[in-house]
Amino acid sequence: QVQLVESGGGLVQAGGSLRLSCAASGRTLSSYAMGWFRQAPGKEREFVSTISSSGRSTDYADDVKGRCTISRDNAKNTVYLQINSLTPEDTAVYFCAARREVYGSRVGDEYDYWGQGIQVTVSS
Numbered sequence: 678q679v680q681l682v683e684s685g686g687g688l689v690q691a692g693g694s695l696r697l698s699c700a701a702s703g704r705t706l707s708s709y710a711m712g713w714f715r716q717a718p719g720k721e722r723e724f725v726s727t728i729s730s731s732g733r734s735t736d737y738a739d740d741v742k743g744r745c746t747i748s749r750d751n752a753k754n755t756v757y758l759q760i761n762s763l764t765p766e767d768t769a770v771y772f773c774a775a776r777r778e779v780y781g782s783r784v785g786d787e788y789d790y791w792g793q794g795i796q797v798t799v800s801s
Contacts (some may be wrong), residue, residue: 679704679775681792689763691780697758699773707751710781713758715769727781763799770794
């Protein structure tokens, strides 16, 4: 079992930045691809970003590409998501997820473990 705990969310003004963290326990993350997803009120969960188990391969949704950087520190069993130039459209609950594969996926159902999520609210 892998337990994932997100942190770093909160209230931020438009144009600001946040760095979300996802800390894992129970298993080492080095053999898991990791992903970030988000769900805004009244909307379905959507893909944000993913990183391969080694960290050498990343992928981003079109609406965050250029504003987001996903990274991981396998020694710390932690994955990060840096989001810059935040807009109110980024307001959502952000979830991290772990997939027992080398490469991540844009499909949430292909992940094996999920965190509880953390709220990010961007004020205009």
